[in-house]
Amino acid sequence: MQTVVLAAGEGTRMRPLTARRPKPMLPVADRPLVGHTVAAAVEAGATSVVLVVGYGADDVRTHFGDGVDGVDVTYAVQSEQRGTADAVRTAAAHLEDGPFAVLNGDALYDVHSLTALYDTDAAVGSYRVDDPTNYGVLTTDGQTVTGVVEKPADPPSDLVNTGAYVFPTEAQSWLDVGESERGELELTDVLEHACREYDVQLVPFDRWLDVGRPWELLEANEWKLGESERDVRGDVAESAVLRGDVVVEDGATVEPGVVVEGPALIRAGASVGPNAYVRGATLVGEGAKVGHAVEVKNSVLMEGATVGHLSYVGDSVLGCDVNFGAGTTVANLRHDGADVRTTVKGQRVSTGRRKFGVVVGDGTKTGINASLNAGVVLSTDARVAPGEVVTRDR
DSSP: OEEEEEEOOOOGGGTTTTSSSOGGGSEETTEEHHHHHHHHHHHHTOSEEEEEEOTTHHHHHHHHTTEETTEEEEEEEOSSOOOHHHHHHHHGGGOOSSOEEEEETTEEEOHHHHHHHHTSSSEEEEEEOSOGGGSEEEEEETTEEEEEEESOSSOSOSEEEEEEEEEOGGGGGSOOOOBOTTSOBOHHHHHHHHHHHSOEEEEEOSOEEEOOSHHHHHHHHHHHHHTOOOEEOSEEOTTOEEESSEEEOTTOEEOTTOEEESSEEEOTTOEEOSSOEEESSEEEOTTOEEOTTOEEESOEEOTTOEEOTTOEEESOEEOTTOEEOTTOEEOOBOTTOOOOEEEETTEEEEOSOSBOOOEEOTTOEEOTTOEEOTTOEEOTTOEEOTTOEEOSOO
16 A cells, blocks of 8 residues: 655644654654654555655655665655645655555554555544544444544544545545635545545544644653563663663663663663663653663653753653753642643643653753753753742743
């Protein structure tokens, strides 16, 4: 199945993490987010992959090159992000006759579900959620999809659109759609057209995750790190204790007195300890440093991030080259027990998580003994003074 993967968006809901990289290139375990999408597609039966790129296109090209596991990868440039139908239209020149699949490059799909999707000529992937009001909700007649309703106040079902489609070859001529109410060219209009002319199959997905906001990046890492198996190739001190599925890549260092409880991934060039404690689903990125007597729990430390000695980081995402001064402490729990709220596109919203720490942009530095409140967002290159208590975004 020829497959189009949409990876051109800026990812504004992920700011500040996407200030210097496209959202599909955010790290999830051992590869970028879109790397998991492409890998799942190839394993499910993709015969070729067209990556639609735009914002941060060079990052995507550098990662994938000309192919993945023997499957050719080509690139279509969407110079202006005008919507998903426009994105697929830019890819059409790379498609041959025959059905084609379209996948969102900022979502995780399980291989079994994609394999079922690829075994069709016209289909859409679906997933059941408790609250479908924030999604495109599918309308159905038995196992046939009849349409989609965007973010309805009164959802017709709990089946949401996963952004995974198979279209017949004729759909390449249906991509010139009109603008939606939000001023975009929507692929759901193409789906509606397909529903009028074909029996579009409803394919239930066993597992799916739309990764649009920082806490969903944590959830994505929880998923993929949870699939890892113990593999220790780096330099681990004899007195260090590794429990469960811990991966220490070649070139990583785990110092004496460290305890790591998996699932956890310590990438090449990273160092942990001495006497540090890493637990939960934690990614310590390439060249990152976890210092003496530091505790890191269920967090993502991107490339080059440093957490100085005597610090605590929980349920947080730290961008590249962040430097936490010694004694920096992150709060990840509200005293009233309510879900932590954080800022997305200028609005305070619930994360749906009882525990959530901070989101920190690239290059941010904190002074010694700084305290960061739960849900705080620190922008790219922000500065926190020694001993400062930060309760609002910076």
